[in-house]
Amino acid sequence: MRIDVLTLFPEVFEPYVASSIVGRAVAQGIVSIRCTSFRDFASDRHRSVDDRPFGGGPGMVLMCGPVFDALEHVEAQSETKPLRILLTPQGEKLTQSVVAELAKAPRLVLLCGHYEGFDERIRTGIAAREISIGDYVLSGGEPAAMVLIDAVVRLLPGALGDEASAADESFTAGTLEYPQFTRPREFRGMEVPEVLLSGDHGKIAAWRREQSLERTLERRPDLLEARQYMALD
Secondary structure: OEEEEEEHHHHHHHHHOHHHHHHHHHOOOOOOEEEEHHHHHHOOOOOOOOOOOOOOOOEEEEHHHHHHHHHHHHHHOOOOOOOOEEEEEEEEOOOOHHHOOOOOOOEEEEEEEEOOEHHHHHHHHHOOOOEEOOOOOOOOOHHHHHHHHHHHHOOOOOOOOHHHHHHHHOOOOOOOOOOOOOOEEEOOOOEOHHHOOOOOHHHHHHHHHHHHHHHHHOOOOOOOOOOOOOOOO
């Protein structure tokens, strides 16, 4: 997969894409992540990319020219047509099912807003899929882009090493993940449940299933409303 990020601050992505699971996926050639600055496509000597909003009001708005030029420049670098994604608090909420859908695309282009956001003609003109990572406002789309990249990359084949890791995580099966334990068996009076030490894989699987459903019922009952259940559940 190739992911292009269009942003005013490409430097903030450099340490991120070189670290942890994303960094390993890049090193292994599973994903290619490239950042492009809108300022490289400014038309004046001050490298201006924003201006005051028509009609007045606070803040500055990203102009059409640099954004369209940057997008067209990046897309011309490959014959593979990308899925365009606009990071905006007005978009659809990023969920695990959306992440799984995005992970199937061969190429993504992420557009990060800043200041008071994009000129509305950018939104209508590029016909991008609009995505939000939550019901709150950030200073820019860069943190949202990092969240999306992390969620997508971990679903790419080979990124996690053990493919079962992604299948067992919260939200993947529509429920929260069951509790996990490691050594030591006892710590400050807190002990590992005996079932996990039994070696009985059937009992362990049943216990994990029960714990997953119980935890979801306690913390996120909304996730259970649209879920279909097995007789064991």
